[in-house]
Amino acid sequence: MRLERVGRRHGLRGPWVLREVSLDLPAAGLVRITGANGTGKSTLLRLLAGIDAPTEGRVTGRPARTAYVPERFPAALPFTAADYLVHLGRVQGLGRAAARTRAGDWLERFGAAGHARTPLAELSKGTSQKVAVAQALLADPALLVLDEAWTGLDTGARAELDTAVRERLTAGAAVVFVDHDPRRLAGEADALYGVEAGRVRPVRETPAAPARPLVRITASGSRPLPARLPGDPVTEPAPGHDGRAARSLAGDRVAEPVPGRDCRAARRLPGEPGTGLAPGDDGRVAHTAAPGALVLTVDAAHSDALLGVLLAEAWHIDHLESEGVRV
Numbered sequence: 001m002r003l004e005r006v007g008r009r010h011g012l013r014g015p016w017v018l019r020e021v022s023l024d025l026p027a028a029g030l031v032r033i034t035g036a037n038g039t040g041k042s043t044l045l046r047l048l049a050g051i052d053a054p055t056e057g058r059v060t061g062r063p064a065r066t067a068y069v070p071e072r073f074p075a076a077l078p079f080t081a082a083d084y085l086v087h088l089g090r091v092q093g094l095g096r097a098a099a100r101t102r103a104g105d106w107l108e109r110f111g112a113a114g115h116a117r118t119p120l121a122e123l124s125k126g127t128s129q130k131v132a133v134a135q136a137l138l139a140d141p142a143l144l145v146l147d148e149a150w151t152g153l154d155t156g157a158r159a160e161l162d163t164a165v166r167e168r169l170t171a172g173a174a175v176v177f178v179d180h181d182p183r184r185l186a187g188e189a190d191a192l193y194g195v196e197a198g199r200v201r202p203v204r205e206t207p208a209a210p211a212r213p214l215v216r217i218t219a220s221g222s223r224p225l226p227a228r229l230p231g232d233p234v235t236e237p238a239p240g241h242d243g244r245a246a247r248s249l250a251g252d253r254v255a256e257p258v259p260g261r262d263c264r265a266a267r268r269l270p271g272e273p274g275t276g277l278a279p280g281d282d283g284r285v286a287h288t289a290a291p292g293a294l295v296l297t298v299d300a301a302h303s304d305a306l307l308g309v310l311l312a313e314a315w316h317i318d319h320l321e322s323e324g325v326r327v
């Protein structure tokens, strides 16, 4: 696939977001796009995926089977999760039976099979994101474009998406992705490009950062939390009284139930159907049911900022752990 002197701006007189971008992307392999906020990464991905057309220059050689996960999923469509996936599978050329089977398989893989019949508008942010990712994987895309696709997924679904990316690569596809976490598929990219000042240039991968300690914060509160929290913590319900444990960011490490706390009200994340919780207009997650405890696992570098947001929203910090040590 080739971009020749591609430029893109919004509106007739808007500032150029990208200009004179010439790139040859291989038909197979993993490509990472990096850049500071607002530099034009999403704009580049939309051009690659064919969602937007260049204002100038041209894009050639895009595979017919191209799939895209947008940074923001348009969740307010009048479909159930399964019907939406079947519909998109059909659009992508699958027969109805194959589309239904694959929709079920992908929902299952991402741990969302229980929401197959839930209307999209009633899905939590995390489950919506699972549907957004599933729609892109339905028809074995030859080019898969992922814009912060891991954001909002729980630990298991993030790992499943890593696996799905590797499966596409093994099948000979190209995967182009943006993710704010430098550890995402670190060391696996075949090519890296940086977006800066409207230009796109090859960059060298910064060596994978040494594993940093994780901090696990158990907190409870009734005020809505911002949709975007510092450090993009993995947010999970605090373990229930039945001993079911939440998985932590570290993968296999398992969080123990919080001592002395009855977490019956905390089985679901805010926003999950059935809790009486709903996303607010400002993107916050309204938390109108009985307060429940959440476990937020975050890189230690962001824990102070995260604690600051929780305290500012009048959340109570029940428990704080660093690498399994109570602090």
Ligand SMILES: Nc1ncnc2c1ncn2[C@@H]1O[C@H](COP(=O)(O)OP(=O)(O)OP(=O)(O)O)[C@@H](O)[C@H]1O
Binding pocket: 010, 014, 017, 035, 036, 037, 038, 039, 040, 041, 042, 043, 044, 071
């Ligand atoms: N539809 C639009 N209309 C007008 N300006 C837009 C539109 N979409 C993006 N922009 C502007 O284009 C610039 C690049 O946006 P883009 O979303 O591509 O950046 P980004 O690097 O992906 O940012 P982030 O890391 O914050 O997601 C920004 O200044 C943004 O405000």
